Amino acid sequence: xxxxxxxxxxxxxxxxxxxxxxxTYAQEVSLPxxxxxKSVAPILSAHCVTCHNDQxxxxxxxxxxxxxxLRGGDSGESIVPGEPTASFLLDYxxxxxxxxxxxxxxxxxxxxxxxxxxxxxxxxxxxxxxLEAKDNWWSRQPLGRPPVPExxxxxxxxxxxxxxxxxxxxxxxxxxxxxxxxDSRTLVRRLYFDLIxxxxxxxxxxxxxxxxxxxxxxxxxxxxxxxxxxxYGERWARHWLDVVKYADTCGYDKDKLRRxxxxxRDYVIRSFNDDKPYARFVEEQIAGDALYPGEQDGILGLGxxxxxxxxxxxxxxxxxSKIDGKNARNLDRDEMVxxxxxTFCSVTIQCARCHDHKFDPYTQQHYYxxxxxxxxxxxxxxxxxxxxxIEKQRLQLAQEKQAVEKQLANLQQAMAKDGxxxxxxxxxxxxxxxxxxxxETAVPQHGYHSHxxxxxxQAKWVQIDLGNPTEITKIVLHPCYDxxxxxxxGFGFPVxxxxxxxxxxxxADSQLIADETGQDYPNPLLASYxxxxxxxxxxxxxxxxxxxxxxxxxxxxxxxxxxxxxxxxNVALNRSVQSLDSIEAPIRWRRANLVDGLWPKSISAxxxxxxxxxxxxxxAIEKQIETPQRVAQRTKFNSRIxxxxxxxxxxxxxxxxxxxxxxxxxxxxxxxxxxxxxxxHVLHRGNVTDPRDPALPGTLPLPGKDDYEFTLPTxxxxxxxxxxxxxxxxxxxxxxxxxxxxxxxxxYHFDQAIVGSPNDFGRMGQMPTHPKLLDWxxxxxxxxxxxxxxxxxxxxxxxxxxQSSQHDELHAAKDSSNQYLWRMNRRRLEAEEIRDSILSVxxxxxxxxxxxxxxxxxxxxxxxxxxxxxxxxxxxDPTSHRRSVYRFIVRSQPDPYMxxxxxxxxxxxxxxxxxxxxxLQALSMLNNPFQLVMAESFAQRLQEEAPTLPEQVELxxxxxxxxxxxxxxxxxxxxxxxxxxxxxxxxxxFNQSEFVYLD
Numbered sequence: 001x002x003x004x005x006x007x008x009x010x011x012x013x014x015x016x017x018x019x020x021x022x023x024t025y026a027q028e029v030s031l032p033x034x035x036x037x038k039s040v041a042p043i044l045s046a047h048c049v050t051c052h053n054d055q056x057x058x059x060x061x062x063x064x065x066x067x068x069x070l071r072g073g074d075s076g077e078s079i080v081p082g083e084p085t086a087s088f089l090l091d092y093x094x095x096x097x098x099x100x101x102x103x104x105x106x107x108x109x110x111x112x113x114x115x116x117x118x119x120x121x122x123x124x125x126x127x128x129x130x131l132e133a134k135d136n137w138w139s140r141q142p143l144g145r146p147p148v149p150e151x152x153x154x155x156x157x158x159x160x161x162x163x164x165x166x167x168x169x170x171x172x173x174x175x176x177x178x179x180x181x182x183d184s185r186t187l188v189r190r191l192y193f194d195l196i197x198x199x200x201x202x203x204x205x206x207x208x209x210x211x212x213x214x215x216x217x218x219x220x221x222x223x224x225x226x227x228x229x230x231x232y233g234e235r236w237a238r239h240w241l242d243v244v245k246y247a248d249t250c251g252y253d254k255d256k257l258r259r260x261x262x263x264x265r266d267y268v269i270r271s272f273n274d275d276k277p278y279a280r281f282v283e284e285q286i287a288g289d290a291l292y293p294g295e296q297d298g299i300l301g302l303g304x305x306x307x308x309x310x311x312x313x314x315x316x317x318x319x320x321s322k323i324d325g326k327n328a329r330n331l332d333r334d335e336m337v338x339x340x341x342x343t344f345c346s347v348t349i350q351c352a353r354c355h356d357h358k359f360d361p362y363t364q365q366h367y368y369x370x371x372x373x374x375x376x377x378x379x380x381x382x383x384x385x386x387x388x389x390i391e392k393q394r395l396q397l398a399q400e401k402q403a404v405e406k407q408l409a410n411l412q413q414a415m416a417k418d419g420x421x422x423x424x425x426x427x428x429x430x431x432x433x434x435x436x437x438x439x440e441t442a443v444p445q446h447g448y449h450s451h452x453x454x455x456x457x458q459a460k461w462v463q464i465d466l467g468n469p470t471e472i473t474k475i476v477l478h479p480c481y482d483x484x485x486x487x488x489x490g491f492g493f494p495v496x497x498x499x500x501x502x503x504x505x506x507x508a509d510s511q512l513i514a515d516e517t518g519q520d521y522p523n524p525l526l527a528s529y530x531x532x533x534x535x536x537x538x539x540x541x542x543x544x545x546x547x548x549x550x551x552x553x554x555x556x557x558x559x560x561x562x563x564x565x566x567x568x569x570n571v572a573l574n575r576s577v578q579s580l581d582s583i584e585a586p587i588r589w590r591r592a593n594l595v596d597g598l599w600p601k602s603i604s605a606x607x608x609x610x611x612x613x614x615x616x617x618x619x620a621i622e623k624q625i626e627t628p629q630r631v632a633q634r635t636k637f638n639s640r641i642x643x644x645x646x647x648x649x650x651x652x653x654x655x656x657x658x659x660x661x662x663x664x665x666x667x668x669x670x671x672x673x674x675x676x677x678x679x680x681h682v683l684h685r686g687n688v689t690d691p692r693d694p695a696l697p698g699t700l701p702l703p704g705k706d707d708y709e710f711t712l713p714t715x716x717x718x719x720x721x722x723x724x725x726x727x728x729x730x731x732x733x734x735x736x737x738x739x740x741x742x743x744x745x746x747x748y749h750f751d752q753a754i755v756g757s758p759n760d761f762g763r764m765g766q767m768p769t770h771p772k773l774l775d776w777x778x779x780x781x782x783x784x785x786x787x788x789x790x791x792x793x794x795x796x797x798x799x800x801x802x803q804s805s806q807h808d809e810l811h812a813a814k815d816s817s818n819q820y821l822w823r824m825n826r827r828r829l830e831a832e833e834i835r836d837s838i839l840s841v842x843x844x845x846x847x848x849x850x851x852x853x854x855x856x857x858x859x860x861x862x863x864x865x866x867x868x869x870x871x872x873x874x875x876x877d878p879t880s881h882r883r884s885v886y887r888f889i890v891r892s893q894p895d896p897y898m899x900x901x902x903x904x905x906x907x908x909x910x911x912x913x914x915x916x917x918x919x920l921q922a923l924s925m926l927n928n929p930f931q932l933v934m935a936e937s938f939a940q941r942l943q944e945e946a947p948t949l950p951e952q953v954e955l956x957x958x959x960x961x962x963x964x965x966x967x968x969x970x971x972x973x974x975x976x977x978x979x980x981x982x983x984x985x986x987x988x989x990f991n992q993s994e995f996v997y998l999d
Contacts, residue, residue, distance in 0.1 A: 031121040037129070040118045043111050045134035047101045051358075063131065081123040084116045102359070105767065135361055135703045138771060139346070139761035142703070143735040145779040146772040162780075163798040166773035170820050176811050179823040182804040182999065184209040188222065189962050190998055191796060193829065194749055195226040197235035197883075199837045202958040223796055227789045230849060233273035234885045236788070238832055239748050240268050241885075242913070243343050243759075244307045247906035248853050251309030251891035254865045259852070260381055262886075263657040264303020266850045269885070271297075278741060278786035279730035282344055286726040290719035294392035299384040304343075305660035306379035308335045309891060309907050315378075316668040325669065326688040333680070336374045336660075337367070342909055344729050345736040346743070346761040347700065354686030359763035361701065366708060368682045368695035373710075373725050375677035375697075376718035380664035383654035394651055398663060401644040402675055408637040411630060418625045426618045433611040438489070439481050439526060439600030447480045447559035447599070449492065449589040451581040456495065456547045460556040462579035463541035464563065464572050464595060465505065471536050471566045475499055475513060477529040478560040481600035482588075489600070490523040492557025494544035497521070501537035505578070511535055517545045525611065526600055540572070551666055557589075560599035573597050662718065677718050697721045699728050702735070736761060738778035743768075744911065745788065746777065749795050751827040752819065758911035769819045805999040826999045828915055831901035832884035834996055838931070839881055841959040841989075842938040846881045853888030854880045856895055868893040875930040900924045925991050935986040942982060950974055952982060960995045 044063050051058040061078050080086040092100040093107050093115070101107075107115075118124075148162045149169035158178055159165050171177055182190070188208045192200045200208070211218030226232060246265060249255045271281050283291050284301030292298035314328025338350040351357045352367035385391040416423060450460040477499075480491045499514040500507060514531040540563055547554035563572035577591040584590050626634075662675045681691035698709035710724040729737050740761065747753035754774045757765035768774050777791065784790045795801055805826040812818075818825060829837065839845040858872035868890045873880075887895070891907050900920045904910035925931060942952040953973045957965040965973070977985040989995065 031118065031124070035118065035121070036124060036126055039114050041129075041131055042134070043107070043114060045131050046136045047107060047111075049131050049134070051102070079119060079123050082120065084119045087119050090116060090119070137360075137763060138768070139739060139755075140703055140735055142733065143738060143775060143778055143782075145783075146776050148776070149772075158799045161794050161798045162776060163773065163794060164800055166770055166776065167800045167821050170770060171822055174814055174820065176814060176820065176822045178799060178821075179803040179806050179808065181799070181802045182824065184212040185962055186804070186999055187212060187219070187802060190824075191222060191226060193833060193998055194796065195223075195235065195792065196229050196231035197238070197830075197833050197836060198231055198840055199960075200962060202955075202962065205962045220797065223793055227792060230273055231847075231883075233269040233271075234849070234883055236272045236748075237265065237269040238830075238885050239744070240272075241265060241307075242904040242910040243744070244304055244339060245309070245906055245909055246307045247309075247889040247891045249866075249890045249892070250312050251907055252311045252313065254312045255890065255892040256312050257859075257862065257866060258658045260656040261303065261307075261658040262852050263300050263384070263655065264307065264659065265853075265885070267297060267300035267303065269849070272788065275787050275789045278781070278788070280786075282730050282737075283723075283726040286340065286729070287719055287722035289395075290717070290723040291726065293395055294388045296384050296386065296388065296391070299382065299391070299659065300657055302382075302659035302661075303657055304339075305336055305374070305377060306658055308339050310335075310379050315670045319669045320671075323689060329678075330371075330683070330688050332379075333371045333374050336377075337370045339909065340725070340729075341370070341700075342759045344740065345700075345734075346740040346755075346757075346759055346765070347736060348760050348762055348764070349700065353683075357762075364682050365693075365695070366698070366700050368680055369698035369709065370700075370725070372677065372680040372695045372697040373699075373721045374660075375680045375721075376662050376673045376675055377660040377722075378662070378664070378670070378672065379658065380661040380672070381656045382659050382661040382664060384657050385652065385654040387652075390651055390654070394648065394654075397644055397648050397651075401641060401648070404637055404640050404644065405674070408634065408641070411633055411637070415622070415625050415630060423618070423621050423625075426614055426621065430611060430614050430618065433614065441601070442483065443481070443559070443598050443600050444587055445590075445593045445596055445598050446482055446588045447478075447557060448577070448579065448591055448594040449480075449583045449585075450544075450547075450556040450579070451583060452550065452553045452555055453547060454553055456549065456554040458547060458554070459543060459545055460547065460580050461541055461543040462556075462558070462577065462582075462591070462594065463505070463507075463539050464561060465576040465578065466538050466540070466563065466571055467575060469503060469536055469538045470563075470571055471534065472501060472540070472563055472571075473534055473566055473568075474530060474532045474562075474564040475540060476560075476562040476564075477542065477558055478562070478599040479524050479526055479528070480557045480559040481526060489525040492548045492550075492555045493521075493523055494542075494546065494556055495520050495548055496546035497542060497544045499531060500541045500543065501535045502539045502541070503537055505539055507539065507541060510541070511537065513540075520546070522615065523548075558594060560597070561594055570597075673718075675718050677721070697724070699725055732782070738782045739774055742774060742777040742781050742791070745781075745791050746774075746795065747912065749792075749801060750821065751825045752821075753912070759909055824999060826997060829996050829998065830913055831898045831903035834901055835884045835898070835930070837995070838934045838938075838990055839883075842934045842986075843941040844878075844881045844934065844937050845883070846878065848882060849886075851886070853886050854882055855888050856880055856897075857890070857893075870896055875933045897924055897928050897930060922991070925996075926987060931987060931990060935983045935990065938986040938989070939982040942986070949977055949982070953977065953985070956986065956989050960989045960992065 048063045052061045052063040063078075078087060078089045084090055090112065092098065094112050098106045148165045151159060151165050151168045152172065155168050155172070155177070158168065168178065181187075185205060188200055188205055192198060192204075208218070208222050211221060246261070248258050248261045250258060281301075284297050285304035286302075288295070288298030288301040310332065311328045314324060315332070318325040318328060320326065320329060334350060334353055338348075341347040341349040347360070347362075349357075349362055349367055349370060351360075352362045352364050354364075356363045383391075383394070385394070448462055450462075453460075477493075479489060479493045481489045482491045494516075496517045496519070498512060498517050500510040501513055502508070502510040513533050513535065540561070542558065542561065544556040547556050561572055562570045565571050572595045574597075575595050577594050579591055582589075582591050587593075662673050664672050666672060680695040682693050682695055684690040684692050696709050697712065701708045710721065712720055712724065728734070731737075739755075740758070743753050743755045744758055747758060754770050755761060755766055755768045760766075777794075780794065781787070781791045800821055801824070803821075803824040805824045808823065811822045815822060836845065856873050856875070857868040857870045860867040860869055870893075884898070887898075889906050894903070894906070900918070901924070902914045902916055904913060938956070942955055946952040946955045950970060953970055954965055956973075957963065957969060973985055973988070976988065
């Protein structure tokens with residue numbers, strides 16, 4: 001039967017296909033007994049069963065076994081034995097374009113014909129045979145070195161490296177050929193920008209064009225000269241930093257500064273200059289602290305894990321117990337996982353956060369197993385040292401401290417067990433009462449807050465001047481409430497204190513009103529402290545003799561002080577306040593808040609008293625279970641921890657780098673794990689409120705390697721998880737790793753990748769244009785010391801690279817996008833190259849390397865939410881005239897000038913830069929303050945180095961374009977400078993297409 005709703009065009013195409021195959025659907029087809037196993041099963045396993053199986057029945061269809069396939073899917077019967085045109089399967093496979101396989105390469109005509117023949121013959125399925133998905137995707141297949149193709153004799157002269165043979169083979173298949181070689185000047189300029197990102201000077205162009213004209217040896221010397229330049233690392237580090245999302249601020253709402261992110265940037269530059277083996281480079285960035293302990297680069301490389309954006313509010317101001325806090329931490333681990341797998345393996349594993357990957361063989365279990373690898377690390381400042389011995393000693397002390405802290409925790413757990421249900425009930429009650437101690441309404445004017453002290457024995461005072469002597473009857477102290485990072489009620493209320501009154505500000509005749517200095521006063525939460533005593537005075541002072549604990553320091557804070565006279569009037573309201581010190585951070589904290597009439601009112605006045613009683617009962621139970629032996633053990637452990645802290649503190653502090661860390665100074669709700677991995681679960685649909693099975697640390701399956709979970713000791717250190725992942729990525733036979741990096745290097749030389757989706761080698765990515773060449777490059781790179789410079793030499797010395805960018809109508813008709821490289825691609829310089837070139841030709845480029853990034857903005861309001869004011873910056877400031885790779889990069893407010901020129905967005909991985917052409921670019925290149933300042937500098941340089949205007953014009957063309965001016969250019973540019981000034985002519989020089997475009 002024929003389905004009447006099948007489009008006529010599709011019917012016609014099917015009929016034609018099947019007729020050309022030698023039969024029609026009505027013919028009787030006789031098939032050999034093993035036809036299914038030999039011909040049909042491989043097609044279904046390779047293309048269909050991945051998405052259509054018993055566990056993953058996309059469209060309600062399973063093709064894993066015969067009965068399920070014949071039951072059909074959501075749209076009808078997928079396979080109707082004996083009737084190909086009634087079988088939906090063939091409809092989906094043979095459309096134009098085909099609807100299936102989704103995300104994969106279409107089946108060939110031969111494969112479709114096999115399936116048609118099988119269905120026409122009755123769709124027999126051997127009993128008991130169950131198909132399994134065959135992972136035959138190109139990027140996951142084993143990596144081997146393909147043989148170098150033979151090329152026709154007429155083309156052998158163009159084969160300088162094996163690369164040429166692979167490209168020529170593809171061109172010959174399409175009846176195309178390479179373009180002629182570019183001229184020497186073009187090649188010199190091309191090599192300079194590709195390898196070091198800077199323009200050659202006129203002297204260098206003259207020197208090296210002469211060398212190239214003499215023969216191949218001169219070309220090789222130029223390549224070696226540029227690869228040996230320290231500017232090489234600056235150029236190629238920029239490519240890497242684009243991919244890993246490097247920036248000097250956190251991003252998100254507050255976008256706070258990362259003052260010490262730059263050591264990672266310098267580490268990347270140095271690694272490229274040193275030609276560090278790639279496996280070592282990768283391992284240092286994932287688990288350098290574990291694999292290379294005591295070595296500086298083992299810490300600096302971990303800046304990779306911390307390179308991406310980070311939610312300050314979600315981590316510091318929101319507790320991990322709240323949904324928003326859980327989401328922030330889940331997304332943070334997601335960023336670490338995706339950055340690692342996208343960068344090193346070109347795998348979009350983030351697609352499996354909410355469900356199994358739709359197109360690649362990765363499940364939620366795989367994804368959350370990778371989250372478990374990073375479950376103990378956060379982004380924070382951590383020390384590194386120039387002296388490896390100091391770092392080694394620091395590491396040993398930290399490890400011993402962690403072991404002692406674990407022993408102390410075990411002791412406390414044992415004591416809690418002996419305390420029984422009553423102990424647990426009291427602790428639960430205390431926790432519940434704390435939650436009840438919430439104010440009726442929030443008071444943004446929190447109160448008075450002293451300076452922070454390292455010890456609790458620093459006396460602090462605050463006093464109120466009533467203006468005149470007053471008959472005082474009652475004084476009331478109100479505690480603070482701060483919802484920042486879960487601080488809560490009673491914040492800063494003094495542990496020991498006294499209240500005094502006096503007639504003079506120096507308190508020479510002070511009278512003691514209340515004395516709580518003899519013993520610790522229990523934290524009142526939101527309950528007020530009141531004292532009644534008739535006294536005549538003008539000044540009232542509260543002195544804290546023992547400060548309240550905060551995190552690792554101590555403070556004194558009060559929300560409000562009320563002072564009542566004999567008429568029961570609060571005479572302190574809006575009076576003058578003095579203090580020993582104050583942090584003065586309005587509107588939250590300032591002296592004036594102490595007498596503004598605002599304080600947090602408690603919901604329940606009895607909560608504080610009930611809480612203190614529960615604390616006393618808890619202390620009594622704890623005293624009973626603390627045997628002399630346990631007290632001695634705890635004293636011993638605490639004493640040793642203090643000794644270790646002192647020894648760690650005595651070591652040189654070392655420099656700091658913003659990197660992956662497990663030990664760091666707490667900040668609000670942002671607490672270090674101390675190396676203990678957080679518990680990670682598989683989240684149903686990615687929902688943090690719906691955790692399922694625990695996730696076990698592991699990675700992704702590869703063909704022939706189904707064991708993706710790590711085998712680690714029960715008491716393993718968290719860094720061993722990262723070390724296992726690093727070794728998996730850098731394995732000699734890992735097909736994704738070596739293909740991925742080879743593709744990236746190729747892209748940055750040709751402005752066109754072999755795989756057009758450098759971060760995605762899966763079924764949703766693009767297919768390679770030269771798959772054998774990619775494999776050859778990957779193996780050559782891997783087996784030749786994993787040397788970037790070796791691969792650069794192979795590429796830039798090839799004839800493919802040396803082609804001109806000349807257009808050819810015949811070739812363009814066959815390959816308009818030049819994907820088969822019949823010519824060199826013409827590219828616009830990247831934003832950094834344009835800026836650096838302008839600095840260079842203007843004579844203002846500062847080539848000093850390394851160190852903190854320079855600002856191209858004025859920084860305002862850094863303490864809370866920084867403002868980056870680009871329009872207030874003076875571009876003539878010489879501190880900003882370094883190479884652009886050293887620019888301080890802001891995520892939320894990127895540099896408008898660089899953004900207009902298509903600079904990378906640091907909030908996302910940028911394996912390929914955009915190249916747009918907009919009016920804003922022309923306006924920026926003409927009128928941006930940087931352009932104007934540099935045009936003035938360029939004009940000054942020309943005047944200093946050339947005596948006459950025609951000579952200045954000639955020198956300007958040589959510096960910007962690397963060639964002599966034409967007679968037309970000399971005449972027109974000279975006339976323009978005479979009419980509009982030399983500085984305006986320099987602006988024109990900067991805007992020449994030949995200046996901002998290669999070739």
